[in-house]
Amino acid sequence: xxxxxLAEARDARASGAIVSELTAGLLGKSAAISPKFLYxxxxxxxxxxxxxxxxxxxxxxxxxxxxxxxxxxxxxxGVGTTLIDLGAGNCAKAARLFPLLHPAxxxxxxxxxxxxxxSIERLQQRFPHIEMTGLGLDFSSHLDLPGVVRPGKRLFxxxxxxxxxxxxxxxxxxxRRARDECDDDxxxxxxxxxxxxxxxxxxxxxxxxxxxxxxxxxxxRHVNLLLGADFDVAQWRHRGFFNADDSRVEMxxxxxxxxxxxxxxxxxxxAAGERIHTExxxxxxxxxAVGLLEQAGFQxxxxxxxxxxxxAVIYARA
Ligand code: AVI
Numbered sequence: 001x002x003x004x005x006l007a008e009a010r011d012a013r014a015s016g017a018i019v020s021e022l023t024a025g026l027l028g029k030s031a032a033i034s035p036k037f038l039y040x041x042x043x044x045x046x047x048x049x050x051x052x053x054x055x056x057x058x059x060x061x062x063x064x065x066x067x068x069x070x071x072x073x074x075x076x077x078g079v080g081t082t083l084i085d086l087g088a089g090n091c092a093k094a095a096r097l098f099p100l101l102h103p104a105x106x107x108x109x110x111x112x113x114x115x116x117x118x119s120i121e122r123l124q125q126r127f128p129h130i131e132m133t134g135l136g137l138d139f140s141s142h143l144d145l146p147g148v149v150r151p152g153k154r155l156f157x158x159x160x161x162x163x164x165x166x167x168x169x170x171x172x173x174x175x176r177r178a179r180d181e182c183d184d185d186x187x188x189x190x191x192x193x194x195x196x197x198x199x200x201x202x203x204x205x206x207x208x209x210x211x212x213x214x215x216x217x218x219x220x221r222h223v224n225l226l227l228g229a230d231f232d233v234a235q236w237r238h239r240g241f242f243n244a245d246d247s248r249v250e251m252x253x254x255x256x257x258x259x260x261x262x263x264x265x266x267x268x269x270x271a272a273g274e275r276i277h278t279e280x281x282x283x284x285x286x287x288x289a290v291g292l293l294e295q296a297g298f299q300x301x302x303x304x305x306x307x308x309x310x311x312a313v314i315y316a317r318a
Pocket of ligand 1: 058280
């Protein structure tokens with residue numbers, strides 16, 4: 001029986017770079033905060049709760065596609081790969097693949113390391129024979145995997161339509177980097193959310209009980225911590241809606257009143273109604289999603305979807 005182990009690594013990115021990035025975003029003509037700052041430990045838990053909401057269809061639709069087409073997916077992927085889970089979160093999506101793919105090693109990568117470590121420790125108890133490695137990395141800008149990743153055939157797993165949180169150009173660049181990390185025999189299994197009616201999309205990103213609102217507002221608490229800023233969450237309201245022209249759902253935080261936010265070395269005045277853009281979630285037509293993968297250098301792309309064609313699970317070979 002193979003030995004199981006839990007290795008770890010943290011992103012060495014200097015906190016000075018985070019401060020510069022946040023400051024530039026807050027002082028821009030239209031204020032913005034990168035969506036990666038949504039994911040502190042509480043933000044990751046709130047995202048977990050979003051995935052349980054009746055309005056948030058992507059998680060359950062993707063899971064249903066994997067359940068229905070699991071045998072075909074397993075045939076395409078093969079067994080014994082190194083499964084590299086990008087943005088692993090609670091690792092639930094990858095865990096559903098374990099009985100199908102029997103990976104030789106599971107490498108879970110997430111920006112929120114403490115949340116990830118707890119998830120892996122739980123998962124390791126359920127699957128003691130799989131070697132597991134947790135990496136606390138911001139893989140949005142680089143995908144250099146450290147030596148803890150064993151040699152062998154790699155399957156990058158990028159579920160949940162996280163690719164939609166990049167612009168299409170950024171998505172292509174990211175997919176190219178993933179393609180380069182695949183070597184010649186690797187592959188990518190990715191979930192991509194498809195364009196659908198605006199009412200369904202609006203509800204998914206502005207749910208009735210306000211979990212998505214809490215998820216969005218929590219970014220201000222996280223920024224207070226990282227930047228030493230004095231955002232008062234009660235002065236802001238959540239906005240989440242589909243922008244059909246740009247084929248994306250947008251999340252913003254809107255000032256309820258005129259206010260000033262201060263942090264060491266900076267401040268910004270917001271008028272009542274002024275917004276901070278916190279996230280885009282691009283929705284693709286199936287042909288555009290396939291095109292994106294092909295432009296990134298993947299070949300032999302296979303698509304599985306649900307009966308409503310709301311979501312696509314795509315296997316793309318390097
Ligand atoms: C992680 N990502 C794919 C989610 C999405 O749907 O864009 C994040 C999210 N934002 C609001 N609800 C969920």
